[in-house]
Amino acid sequence: MCGIAAIFHGSGSEAAFLAEIDGMVSRLRHRGPDARGTWTDAAAGVALGHARLSILDLSEAGSQPMVSGCGRWAISYNGEVYNFADLKKELAERGHAFRGNSDTEVALAAIAEWGVEKALGRFVGMFAFALWDRQERRLWLGRDRLGIKPLYYGLFGGRLLVASELKAFRGLPGVDLAINRDALAAFFRHNCIPAPHCVYENLHKLRPGHLLCINREDLDNRQVPDSRPFWSARDAVATRGGGVFTGGPEQAVEALEEVLSEAVGCRMIADVPLGAFLSGGIDSSTVAALMQAQSGRPVKTFSIGFDREGYNEATHAAAVARHLGTEHSELYVTEQEAQAVIPELPVCYDEPFADSSQIPTLLVSRLARREVTVALSGDGGDELFCGYNRYHAGWKAWQRLRSLPGPGRRLLQGLLTSRSPEQWDRLYARVEPALPESLRLRLPGNKAHKMAALLPLSTPQEVYRSLVSHWKDPAAFVIGANEPLTNVTDPAMQLDE
Amino acid sequence: MSDAASFPEKMMYLDLVSYLPDDILTKVDRASMGVGLEARVPLLDHRVVEFAWSLPHSLKVRGGDSKWILRKVLEKHVPRHFHERPKMGFGIPLGEWLRGDLRDWAEDLLDEGRLHREGYLRPEPVRECWRQHLEGSGDYGYQLWDVLMFQAWLQHWA
Numbered sequence: 168m169c170g171i172a173a174i175f176h177g178s179g180s181e182a183a184f185l186a187e188i189d190g191m192v193s194r195l196r197h198r199g200p201d202a203r204g205t206w207t208d209a210a211a212g213v214a215l216g217h218a219r220l221s222i223l224d225l226s227e228a229g230s231q232p233m234v235s236g237c238g239r240w241a242i243s244y245n246g247e248v249y250n251f252a253d254l255k256k257e258l259a260e261r262g263h264a265f266r267g268n269s270d271t272e273v274a275l276a277a278i279a280e281w282g283v284e285k286a287l288g289r290f291v292g293m294f295a296f297a298l299w300d301r302q303e304r305r306l307w308l309g310r311d312r313l314g315i316k317p318l319y320y321g322l323f324g325g326r327l328l329v330a331s332e333l334k335a336f337r338g339l340p341g342v343d344l345a346i347n348r349d350a351l352a353a354f355f356r357h358n359c360i361p362a363p364h365c366v367y368e369n370l371h372k373l374r375p376g377h378l379l380c381i382n383r384e385d386l387d388n389r390q391v392p393d394s395r396p397f398w399s400a401r402d403a404v405a406t407r408g409g410g411v412f413t414g415g416p417e418q419a420v421e422a423l424e425e426v427l428s429e430a431v432g433c434r435m436i437a438d439v440p441l442g443a444f445l446s447g448g449i450d451s452s453t454v455a456a457l458m459q460a461q462s463g464r465p466v467k468t469f470s471i472g473f474d475r476e477g478y479n480e481a482t483h484a485a486a487v488a489r490h491l492g493t494e495h496s497e498l499y500v501t502e503q504e505a506q507a508v509i510p511e512l513p514v515c516y517d518e519p520f521a522d523s524s525q526i527p528t529l530l531v532s533r534l535a536r537r538e539v540t541v542a543l544s545g546d547g548g549d550e551l552f553c554g555y556n557r558y559h560a561g562w563k564a565w566q567r568l569r570s571l572p573g574p575g576r577r578l579l580q581g582l583l584t585s586r587s588p589e590q591w592d593r594l595y596a597r598v599e600p601a602l603p604e605s606l607r608l609r610l611p612g613n614k615a616h617k618m619a620a621l622l623p624l625s626t627p628q629e630v631y632r633s634l635v636s637h638w639k640d641p642a643a644f645v646i647g648a649n650e651p652l653t654n655v656t657d658p659a660m661q662l663d664e
Numbered sequence: 665m666s667d668a669a670s671f672p673e674k675m676m677y678l679d680l681v682s683y684l685p686d687d688i689l690t691k692v693d694r695a696s697m698g699v700g701l702e703a704r705v706p707l708l709d710h711r712v713v714e715f716a717w718s719l720p721h722s723l724k725v726r727g728g729d730s731k732w733i734l735r736k737v738l739e740k741h742v743p744r745h746f747h748e749r750p751k752m753g754f755g756i757p758l759g760e761w762l763r764g765d766l767r768d769w770a771e772d773l774l775d776e777g778r779l780h781r782e783g784y785l786r787p788e789p790v791r792e793c794w795r796q797h798l799e800g801s802g803d804y805g806y807q808l809w810d811v812l813m814f815q816a817w818l819q820h821w822a
Contacts, residue, residue: 220700247704312710313684313685314684355810403713407718412718412720419719423716426711426715427737450707491741502765514698522688523805529698535701540702541702550676555730558676561672561675562671628674637806638807644786653682654681660681
């Protein structure tokens with residue numbers, strides 16, 4: 168839920184300051200159409216803004232920005248802390264009093280009780296926030312462990328500006344948004360701009376699982392301190408999630424179902440209608456199944472159908488929905504209706520973004536919004552449980568190629584690239600009729616060149632990068648660009664060999 | 665690491681710290697929040713993430729099945745024949761659209777003079793890609809979509 172913004176340090180009249188933060192938030196109202204709030208401490212030079220999508224505690228007691236009961240902390244926060252009821256109980260036992268029933272209030276009390284970093288360690292959920300500490304006079308920014316909720320920040324003329332989306336930064340006095348060509352090079356490789364980079368100079372995305380703390384002295388020195396992790400995916404992977412599972416396959420399936428049921432169950436708490444996206448694939452079907460198993464009523468599920476063979480998942484989704492007994496809505500769209508979304512994309516994706524499944528994602532979101540305010544999605548299943556073909560195909564191809572001796576590899580590489588993909592395709596077209604069905608290929612020329620590109624690579628990162636790259640040499644393609652380090656290339660981010 | 669990460673696990677790790685937050689989660693956040701809908705992602709509960717990484721890889725890929733353990737959980741609720749189908753992805757026939765309905769729109773955004781004037785991208789590789797795609801001698805739907813989304817973004821915001 169919600170869009171957030173913050174300014175630190177602002178000067179001038181309080182009225183002008185309020186107008187400025189209000190302007191930022193008003194440009195985020197699509198993220199939070201239900202209410203708009205601002206909070207300033209003009210003497211300290213800090214302003215917080217919030218556009219609210221009401222999900223929990225729809226009353227005024229849940230509105231933001233919110234100040235903690237003790238008065239020390241003020242927060243503008245986007246997200247959900249799903250275990251707020253447990254935390255609330257624990258905090259109440261420690262003497263905290265609560266006015267309402269929002270997770271925001273619980274998050275603030277947790278921060279007041281345990282401090283920022285320890286509190287975040289207790290949160291199960293997704294969030295991005297700007298938090299003002301009135302006692303120490305410093306501003307904290309935080310983003311959830313996996314990077315579900317967005318947060319951008321940047322220094323402009325000694326002022327730190329913070330917001331959920333880039334549109335909020337537009338039109339502010341003293342903010343000149345110049346395009347960062349290096350970030351564009353990363354965009355043409357990855358079809359998106361990886362954190363911490365941003366399409367504009369001076370702006371950054373806060374990294375997932377990171378906290379940033381800034382005070383007036385930093386601003387006077389025109390410096391933004393480095394963010395630091397409160398949780399790291401690298402550590403989670405390197406320590407095997409804290410220890411290798413030692414049980415057998417059957418026990419593992421039981422244990423996974425338990426963990427997943429809990430994760431799904433705690434996400435079914437809302438004071439507004441709730442449902443799920445359902446494509447009929449493994450991930451979204453599992454989420455819908457575990458929701459239905461915990462619900463006394465039919466769960467609402469949503470899917471988009473295309474009138475095109477090979478692209479239509481709706482029939483699978485409908486079959487799964489019928490089996491589970493969900494209340495299923497499907498919308499069939501024509502290709503023209505799907506294409507009609509394209510003019511909206513630059514508004515919705517206000518930083519260049521080019522994963523074409525953004526179109527069906529937008530369509531299914533719009534469908535779901537007709538009936539619900541919250542929808543559970545199955546994203547993450549492929550990455551966590553090994554669902555992508557590139558993991559297997561990349562590994563196998565690499566193993567086969569690496570088993571060739573060096574001179575053989577070079578010879579093969581030379582041979583594969585001695586003809587253009589088109590020449591390979593033409594050559595292939597002549598032999599194809601003689602091949603059995605199982606050996607027939609689509610785009611054989613592209614495949615030959617892809618394989619040739621893998622040959623000189625020696626590490627999994629290099630193979631990964633090659634497989635995910637859209638443009639192979641984007642720095643030569645974007646004028647005046649040097650491709651920046653990303654989590655794929657930064658040696659500090661790699662797992663120990 | 666007590667149990668060194670295998671080649672596919674290293675790729676899965678890179679997905680977890682790049683493709684997932686930068687592509688997938690950005691896509692879902694902007695699309696859902698663009699219409700005032702909150703998307704929640706239970707599989708990315710950090711407890712699920714940590715549990716998944718505690719599992720040996722042999723429980724994820726087993727007997728030719730990818731996502732074996734997840735399939736097993738699903739099988740308790742939905743019989744196997746419902747989900748035994750090739751992976752489809754949430755796709756659109758982009759390459760074909762660019763040769764058909766979207767051709768004029770794309771031609772306008774990929775205009776050589778326009779690319780020169782804007783000064784961000786070298787026109788030659790863009791034009792070459794576009795030519796080959798239209799001819800059908802290559803399928804550059806993804807690469808062209810990158811350029812088109814950047815151009816459309818530039819037109820809207822710059």
